[in-house]
Amino acid sequence: MMNWPAEAIWEAVAPTLPGFTVEVLPQIDSTNTELMRRARAGQTEPVLLVAETQSAGRGRLGRAWQGATAADVGATLTFSLGLPLQMADWSGLSLAVGVSVVQSLHPDLQLKWPNDVWLHDRKLAGILIETASVNATRYAVIGIGINIAPRTAIGLATPPAWLQELEPGLDAPATLLRVAAPLVQAVQRFEAQGFASFRAAFLQRDALAGRHVSLSDGTQGLAQGVDGSGALLVHTSAGLTRVSSAEVSVRPST
Template identity: 60%
Template sequence: MSDLLAHVESVWQAVVPDLPGFTVEVLPSIDSTNTELMRRARAGAMDPVLLAAEQQTAGRGRLGKAWHSRAGQSLTFSLALPLAPADWSGLSLTVGVSLAESLHPDVRLKWPNDLWLHERKLGGILVETAGTGDSATARRTVVVGVGINIARPESAAVGALAGAPNALPPVAPAGLAEVLVGVTVGEALERVAPALVRDVQRFEREGFAPFAARFARRDALSGRAVRLSDGVEGMAEGVSRQGALQVLTPQGLREVTSAEVSVRPC
């Protein structure tokens, strides 16, 4: 039995009281857990499910980036839930807060969807939705994809991954085992999954506002000079109550909300 499979029952038992009908699936290999759950969602499936993979062959990240995934060396999973929040703004930040708090006190959040450990990238988040409702508050299936390095990948392998043409250079990688020696992929899943479900459910009820202060405590950019992928530079001043990055530039305060903008400390 694989390490992931050994922890599936514990994850299910911890989540199902808060999420009736919840299931957990583990596959030895798949192109992308997010891609698979989005396929199901577009076909009409709305049952809550967590899909984990021992290995992804075509893992996806934000802005078209690939995600480096090795069996036993990284945790890759996606969580699909039907949701109808009043406002979707800040969901990826909420996911980041939940993961960071479950993983380790040293984990920080780099807006909008990266987990950082000691100034290096530990993991990433990809949030996608599918549904047929016409109104902004219609119930849709949200698919939250998570990739977390357990062992530290080689920098050369990460740097070789394809990304968007205008994306900023990749950040050096980190691994959770650097601060949690001996942690396994299954143990990491058991640490993060139950809290993630609860926090996403709270987001549906209350939006990002209850998570804003928690994000601020983990904010890796606040008070630092930053450069956006469009060339603009300024000072990061936290996030708004809707989760927009606030950057003080020579032209004034700019709120960054576009999913097409990347940010790096200068």
């Protein structure tokens, strides 16, 4: 296995997140799936679960996430943060997570609403958030996959981007060390303040702002940022439309 900074991450996070642990596994079907299984079985302790390889990684809307295989361990960083959260409004959580990730990694990275990190219009990372209700607790599982190095991409219309384009010496463990503790802090801030406190930072990294986009229902328009709850604002022929992440996929028009 690679040399993962589990202890350093634990030392940075544990003082503000009691009961927090870090686990690193050589292989799993999906880190998100595993933490959801645990949550449904009543295990709701905060945990960061890292897997060197995944056999059944998942993305948004049921899509497969192509994680690292045994042949290219380290080419992709895949991990999930699981923790109980208590908040009235979950709107915009994936956007807040994205803000944390790009701020931790590189100023050239942008955010493609609602859950992707882009480098020059190519996907570098993806975010998948799931929740489970356990008794009176709602447990969030925040899965993140980040391309670190070049790898084979099967069935993708646009080749993926990877972090080593920006920093050639960066590896998966070093990337995790950069991202993990700030991510926990961002989620805790979101729990206390909601998306409104992240909106300005998101708008600075918004990859779609001012661009013509096509919605999954066929509607086209001009993307005009997001509102205070994280909904995408699109100016269409019918006027300004507010789009929630549960309703559509968004792609720049060609």
